[in-house]
Amino acid sequence: MSMNNNEIADIFSHYADLLEIEEANPFRVRAYRNAARFISSFPKSMAEMLHAGEDLDELPTIGKDLAAKIKTIVETGSLPQMESSEAKIPSALVELLSIEGLGPKRIRALHRELGISNLDDLKRALRRKTIRHLKGFGEKTEHRISEGLTKVGTGVQRMSIARAENIAKPLIAYLEANTATQRVTIAGSYRRRRETVGDLDILVTAEAGNTITDYFSAYEDIEEIISLGQTRARVRLRSGLAVDLRVVPAASYGAALQYLTGSRSHSIVMRKIAIARDLKLNEYGVFRGKTRIAGHTEEDVYAALSLPYIEPELRENTGELEAASQDKLPQLVSLNDIRGDLHCHSNASDGHESLEALASAAREKGYEYLSINDHSQHLTIAHGLDKNRLLKQIKAIDKLNEKLDGITVLKSIEVDILDDGSLDLPDAVLKELDFTVCAIHYKFNLPEDKQTERILRAMDNPCFNILAHPHGRLINRRQPYRINLERLMRGALDRGCYLEANAHPDRLDLDDEGCRLARRLGLKVAISTDSHVMTDLDYMRFGIDQARRGWLEKQDVLNTRSLKELRQLLKRS
């Protein structure tokens, strides 16, 4: 029985739902949820750890009891305690938890009083209007459940951060236009720069007595007002994106921003640290007794807990608080550190710009170099270059470099990795280039070991330099192909190759965790835009976001180097 971490986490999560409906000790429920969250984000396979005889109860959120339960799950594929719970309460009740406004208490009441066991029972009760007569329920609650029911299963998926930016921009301008508004900041996963966002958390500072939430609720793009109070409002926009607005006085700006930026688990640990110091942390400040001792800025808040400022991209409770307390936080790479772009398409293949136009755009960005990486012949749909056209492009770039000032155009290609791991053009012509970027563009469905070996064989070719978009995923559109990333990274290290962190907001591949693994292994990455039109060059910042989330420092990134150093690093010995 091979169980992966997500499957174990799903079982704990489902069991937590059941326990909640059974009205078990809420802290016990939380223990299962915490463990589920931890397990699903834990990089090592629990099953393999058990196999290797490692102790799981050393891990956070996992004690002796849960360690034993994980063992049972891995060995048998299920959990006997959960099965006996399922025998007591209809498991379809768990589905009702996904209805907005229905929690365990109300579900239990519906089951006990009206015999409702599943979605169909609930629909019938709504038609008969019997729910409104239950104690604690009323007409409005009944209506809310009915509304919630129509939305089940239609939950919008998380939105790419680039799209969320476009939606946020006019909303921020609208909020700033109110004369009572002092300061507007987007917090949440948007500020932590996650690759996708589930909703927008917006913080506004204003004097007491303001009417900002009312003003916000009149924004033209709102589809539905979910809740509306004096200091907080929640709405859904027509795009499906939910927006939470919080209004606090300026004296609480830092504490509110810290709280709203999260992540949830980072914030929870912060509050625990406060408690351990006899302090209280909430969105209004850090308090000793009733006295606020910090809150104006986030720096104040962290300092009040004797911690250095932690960059939002690191706030995932994956070691940043420990690193902060030991003064070992990374100096994160920033957009200013970037000296060139190592993946750009011209109009020779499927790009839209001339060599000259790309070169001058890169120079305007202050870059020292930019490479041209058109597709190779196998990718006919993109008008990929054959040997002769590539040789012609090489000459054209040489000629262009002679007259260019302040920027060097590097000769490169995005060459296809073929079925057998060979490269799509002869070595003789690849050797004429400054370096190569190599990519998988077909046969995505190979098993993990076959795909990994295909790429490792390609790396054996001394002309191979950088592996483009290592997973080939398209966010919300195409699943990553199956590879053993750590094996590929170790293979790249052995051979003097590198991996790309593709900065296109639909790719972000390597993702944050991939970047972090590279850093742990000591492998440098190239942050590249994969530009096809001029404005794509600005995607660099999305790549930087994920690199920062992956704890990368300037020295971990290839294209923070001078051209001279870069050439040295790309040389394969």
Added chain:
DNA sequence: GCCGTTTTCGGCCCGACTGTTTTCAGTCG
């Protein structure tokens, strides 16, 4: 069920909004 910079027992993050109440429970983030 987890966990320990007062603790191996007794805590467990904390506050806003809504609806059904008339002081609060439930839900959510």
